[in-house]
Ligand SMILES: Cc1ncc(C[n+]2csc(CCOP(=O)(O)OP(=O)(O)O)c2C)c(N)n1
Ligand SMILES: CC(=O)[C@@H](O)[C@H](O)COP(=O)(O)O
């Protein structure tokens with residue numbers, strides 16, 4: 001039995017002491033470690049399995065952490081974490097207080113740049129390279145590892161365009177596995193596939209046209225080939241691209257065969273690779289499925305409907321529309337900015353456009369929302385999935401800024417459904433034809449209504465919903481966090497019946513000012529609750545309203561404080577930031593003696 005090598009590696013310097021012929025064994029152990037960890041703790045799987053050899057080769061050839069290695073997105077960096085001092089802690093990956101699922105500067109000196117959103121690595125590595133050049137450092141190597149889906153994004157192209165004229169010591173490793181979360185799309189994907197089929201091109205690659213020294217494609221699962229290529233490139237000046245072909249999920253049969261499912265498969269059997277069988281319990285739908293299935297239903301009747309996703313057909317469930325109406329549903333790749341302006345263009349021609357973007361990724365396209373959609377009053381229907389706290393993906397992925405940043409944009413309607421039925425009805429209402437664009441934000445995960453496919457009803461734009469009458473305390477919420485408020489009131493009520501009213505504001509814009517006047521007149525104390533940042537969201541809206549209308553009722557704002565929440569379960573994090581039902585109980589109880 002050969003000795004366990006992985007346990008002898010605390011840091012990459014230990015790895016660099018191994019003879020090269022032991023690296024395949026180390027790589028196998030690394031893969032097994034990742035499989036065992038993700039099988040029980042969940043997380044991203046396929047991407048890290050695919051770069052096991054590349055990870056070992058990079059740390060073997062380069063002098064990390066002096067040489068600066070930047071992972072794009074970072075969901076493929078589990079092997080990197082395990083080899084850089086975090087193996088014994090890796091069981092805490094993505095948990096509250098544990099390791100982040102993505103590289104993070106505060107976690108390790110080997111994590112040179114915080115990531116989570118894609119396509120940033122080339123810009124960041126170029127910044128590092130130019131900084132070091134300015135400092136007169138000619139020895140540090142700068143390496144960006146970017147996937148084939150991420151390199152197709154505008155930001156990556158902007159960085160390549162800049163880097164090509166800089167003569168900096170930058171190595172871009174294109175990790176080409178022909179898939180993102182879902183299969184890669186677009187002309188660049190076709191081009192890379194062709195390069196891959198043709199073998200090593202002699203001249204005229206797209207990268208050479210951008211003044212990069214291009215080499216490859218090389219087999220990313222052949223350690224000796226990788227090491228030789230990296231050693232060679234270490235000594236070549238200027239910007240370089242190494243095109244590496246890998247297989248996502250490499251080393252676990254099921255992960256290789258079903259790469260979409262095994263991107264982040266949830267718990268599975270580490271020995272067999274099989275996913276744990278689903279329970280037969282009938283569960284409420286995921287909000288993404290309410291979106292995806294309702295859209296198909298609407299599109300069957302309304303021929304003007306089209307759908308857009310930037311690279312998240314499975315996550316957003318736009319895949320249902322892509323299957324049903326392939327000509328009317330577009331996966332545009334990781335291209336949020338393009339997705340929004342493309343939606344605007346379609347809308348100018350009278351199409352009814354559902355543009356589905358995770359709330360966190362819409363941040364990429366803020367200018368397009370303002371300049372291309374709202375300024376021109378184009379009635380694009382933005383469906384913002386994963387709004388609010390998302391859980392284990394953590395700080396990079398919480399969709400908590402949308403209410404605040406969208407609210408300030410003129411002409412935009414901002415709505416958050418309280419439940420699945422409201423989501424269904426607002427999708428229906430929006431496609432009937434609005435004069436203005438609308439943003440509909442809903443959370444990750446499941447709702448709690450089993451029978452959600454009710455006949456459609458129109459929602460009146462700008463109309464809030466009183467949910468419970470009550471006395472001195474008026475609680476205002478927006479979106480599904482209404483459930484936490486309902487739970488809190490149920491818990492309190494026996495002792496303080498009739499003191500608490502609850503309103504679902506629904507539309508942050510236009511605000512139901514008629515109702516809000518009544519709320520200020522009828523209740524001494526106001527509490528607002530939102531699954532979003534406190535500054536600028538519902539609470540701010542209500543405070544502004546109070547100031548503009550000279551109301552002096554005290555307003556208590558429950559929302560995410562002015563800091564980035566880390567990772568954990570949604571329940572843990574909602575409690576930490578103060579919007580769980582028990583924190584709402586505390587907030588209400590603190591007012592009860594005064595009423
Ligand atoms: C700006 C942005 N949009 C979307 C995502 C969601 N996302 C995470 S990984 C991924 C696919 C990345 O594919 P690729 O770059 O090919 O890397 P691979 O997973 O194949 O290693 C996507 C779309 C993201 N992280 N950031
Ligand atoms: C790395 C990344 O950005 C995605 O894989 C993200 O983790 C997907 O999130 P969902 O699991 O909510 O679809």
Ligand SMILES: [Mg+2]
Nearest residue numbers: 147148179180
């Ligand atoms: Mg890929």
